[in-house]
Amino acid sequence: MPDPGTPTSQQACFKCLRCGGEFKLSYTPGKVEERSCPSCESNSVRRLKPAPAKPAPPAGG
Amino acid sequence: MADVGRHPNIELLTLAQVTKVSGHVGEFRVSVHQRARHVDVRECTACGDCVKVCPQLKPDEFNVGIAQRHAIYQAFPQAIPAAYHLEVADCLGLNPIACGKCATACEKKCIDLDEQDRDLEFEVGTIVVATGMEAFDPTDLKEFGYGHYANVTTAMEFERLASSGGPTGGEVLRFSDDRRPKSIAFIQCVGSRCEKPGNPYCGNICCMNTIKDALVLKDHWPNIDIKVFYIDLRAFGKGFEEMLKRSRELGVRYIRGIPGEIEEVAATGNLVLHVENTETGRLEKHEAEMVVLATGVQPRAEAKDLQHLLSLQLHTEGFLLEAHPKLQPVDSPIRGIFYAGCAEGPKDIKESVTQASAAAARAIRLMSQGTIPAESHTACIIEEKCTSCGVCARVCPYKAIEWEKGKPARVVQAVCAGCGTCAAECKFDAIVAHNFTDEQLMAQVEAAMADRPGQKTLVFACNWCSYAAGDTAGTSRLQYPARQALIRTMCSGRVDEQLILRAFELGAPMVLVSGCHFADCHYIDANRQTQKRVERLWDKLEEWGIRPERLHLEWISSAQGQRFAKTMQEIEEHRARVTRHEIAETRRILKQKRLAKAKAKKHA
Numbered sequence: 001m002p003d004p005g006t007p008t009s010q011q012a013c014f015k016c017l018r019c020g021g022e023f024k025l026s027y028t029p030g031k032v033e034e035r036s037c038p039s040c041e042s043n044s045v046r047r048l049k050p051a052p053a054k055p056a057p058p059a060g061g
Numbered sequence: 062m063a064d065v066g067r068h069p070n071i072e073l074l075t076l077a078q079v080t081k082v083s084g085h086v087g088e089f090r091v092s093v094h095q096r097a098r099h100v101d102v103r104e105c106t107a108c109g110d111c112v113k114v115c116p117q118l119k120p121d122e123f124n125v126g127i128a129q130r131h132a133i134y135q136a137f138p139q140a141i142p143a144a145y146h147l148e149v150a151d152c153l154g155l156n157p158i159a160c161g162k163c164a165t166a167c168e169k170k171c172i173d174l175d176e177q178d179r180d181l182e183f184e185v186g187t188i189v190v191a192t193g194m195e196a197f198d199p200t201d202l203k204e205f206g207y208g209h210y211a212n213v214t215t216a217m218e219f220e221r222l223a224s225s226g227g228p229t230g231g232e233v234l235r236f237s238d239d240r241r242p243k244s245i246a247f248i249q250c251v252g253s254r255c256e257k258p259g260n261p262y263c264g265n266i267c268c269m270n271t272i273k274d275a276l277v278l279k280d281h282w283p284n285i286d287i288k289v290f291y292i293d294l295r296a297f298g299k300g301f302e303e304m305l306k307r308s309r310e311l312g313v314r315y316i317r318g319i320p321g322e323i324e325e326v327a328a329t330g331n332l333v334l335h336v337e338n339t340e341t342g343r344l345e346k347h348e349a350e351m352v353v354l355a356t357g358v359q360p361r362a363e364a365k366d367l368q369h370l371l372s373l374q375l376h377t378e379g380f381l382l383e384a385h386p387k388l389q390p391v392d393s394p395i396r397g398i399f400y401a402g403c404a405e406g407p408k409d410i411k412e413s414v415t416q417a418s419a420a421a422a423r424a425i426r427l428m429s430q431g432t433i434p435a436e437s438h439t440a441c442i443i444e445e446k447c448t449s450c451g452v453c454a455r456v457c458p459y460k461a462i463e464w465e466k467g468k469p470a471r472v473v474q475a476v477c478a479g480c481g482t483c484a485a486e487c488k489f490d491a492i493v494a495h496n497f498t499d500e501q502l503m504a505q506v507e508a509a510m511a512d513r514p515g516q517k518t519l520v521f522a523c524n525w526c527s528y529a530a531g532d533t534a535g536t537s538r539l540q541y542p543a544r545q546a547l548i549r550t551m552c553s554g555r556v557d558e559q560l561i562l563r564a565f566e567l568g569a570p571m572v573l574v575s576g577c578h579f580a581d582c583h584y585i586d587a588n589r590q591t592q593k594r595v596e597r598l599w600d601k602l603e604e605w606g607i608r609p610e611r612l613h614l615e616w617i618s619s620a621q622g623q624r625f626a627k628t629m630q631e632i633e634e635h636r637a638r639v640t641r642h643e644i645a646e647t648r649r650i651l652k653q654k655r656l657a658k659a660k661a662k663k664h665a
Binding site for chain 1: 578579580592593599610613614615616624628631635
């Protein structure tokens with residue numbers, strides 16, 4: 001069982017700023033890891049933050 | 062061991078744990094918690110009278126649990142000091158005394174049941190870390206049946222069985238029926254060179270240990286049938302190939318292939334190994350009366366605690382990382398701390414002794430100097446500017462910055478290695494990195510961008526890896542577009558956000574920050590701060606309407622000349638696509654931001 005205080009790793013979307021490719025890699029919040037693009041091996045890999053949730057449409061017509 | 066115990070200049074602290082280390086080379090302050098032994102080591106003659114009356118039995122750690130010991134015991138026959146030790150956790154109780162038979166039986170009255178643990182403090186000049194490793198536990202590898210079948214054992218258990226000082230007096234006996242096996246199968250690489258469960262690296266010692274065991278068995282019982290299942294045999298080193306050859310001549314069979322499954326024959330306790338022989342390509346079955354798993358080695362569970370205690374760095378495999386794998390293999394990145402043995406990586410006895418001798422020599426050399434020259438490019442604090450925010454102390458990989466809320470921070474010059482991360486992270490320009498000051502670096506940026514900036518990529522390269530990779534590319538005559546202006550810093554951690562923004566403001570189409578790969582960082586983990594800073598800057602640039610794609614980050618080691626050339630080639634393609642309009646717009650945005658910041662600072 002992981003320590004409840006330890007952030008667990010999750011899959012996150014990344015974009016390579018060199019070749020423009022987008023891909024998923026494991027990501028642990030707060031942990032700094034060396035990452036490279038699986039296609040061009042560049043380290044200019046930026047995590048794409050999930051878009052903020054859209055506000056719910058107002059009720060009624 | 063005995064020499065160490067007798068040496069007048071060596072104080073041996075057993076049952077002790079280091080709890081805190083502070084200070085720096087020449088002046089380390091070490092706190093140690095020493096558990097009570099409850100036996101006076103000066104009086105105890107290890108006669109064994111106390112052991113005879115002790116009613117408590119526990120698994121014997123030295124014999125990896127295949128024998129038992131009493132609550133009062135000697136860890137192993139050659140242990141130093143040669144005295145017994147009462148393990149309170151295994152005793153019936155000391156508070157109140159539940160048994161006390163050992164104290165009564167001791168004629169010399171050297172057992173003190175009231176002895177208390179002690180906390181000690183020392184000042185030392187250097188530290189040698191020799192905390193060893195531990196064997197891989199194969200219980201989770203269900204295909205081998207360890208813990209399930211009685212006659213499947215590990216190399217460590219076998220070692221104790223075959224030892225004349227072991228629980229069976231050197232008789233190799235099966236656990237199921239105490240009978241000597243007529244056939245033994247060894248399986249190599251158990252928990253080594255495999256990812257899950259196990260470790261991806263080679264255990265280093267297992268092949269030769271198996272060959273040694275096979276030779277011992279053949280020496281004692283020439284007719285014993287021995288088969289070794291392996292991926293490949295690594296018998297490198299002086300005399301090792303000859304040992305392998307000799308074992309083959311004595312009839313040891315080597316079968317290339319690791320069994321995928323082991324079954325037990327219920328009636329006999331024998332084991333059937335199912336294996337694909339990768340030399341013949343056939344599936345084979347082999348029966349053996351005993352199976353020995355040549356388990357690999359792994360870092361001790363406490364390695365991470367030790368890493369934090371001494372501000373060291375761990376290799377991806379979990380062993381302690383050396384300052385340089387080729388040129389400083391016994392030095393840690395912290396001055397005055399050295400490694401000996403398997404704490405740094407799996408190695409055999411000969412290698413461990415070699416490294417220990419080297420570590421001792423390194424420590425002596427350092428201490429005999431009497432004084433230690435500080436690095437020329439250390440950091441220092443401008444007290445008037447320091448706001449006591451503590452960021453510098455938090456990011457310093459060497460813990461070289463002393464900081465207390467409300468007081469200006471202070472850099473301990475003997476500890477600072479000069480990475481400059483603190484100077485790059487200080488928002489108040491309160492830190493000067495000698496020889497790499499803000500003014501000096503800014504002047505370099507401005508000089509580089511003074512002429513045709515739109516035609517250039519500004520590259521910040523760390524001294525040890527990426528700058529050296531540029532040299533490697535050059536000496537290898539690798540071709541790449543010569544449109545880079547290179548600025549060298551000791552570490553990529555020194556590359557201040559302001560330097561990058563200034564380069565863009567002066568018209569740089571592209572900026573590259575490059576440093577060592579994470580495992581190679583010459584300043585422990587300073588380049589993690591670089592990555593964090595660049596990630597923050599990507600967000601900031603995007604927010605301001607500047608494409609983050611114009612700022613690149615690359616880890617290039619000194620040997621990667623090809624990678625350096627490829628990176629420059631590809632960044633040049635990016636540079637060519639940055640339009641004049643985009644550069645002008647960037648300059649306008651950044652100038653506006655800079656002026657607004659200056660105005661806000663003036664009003665504050």
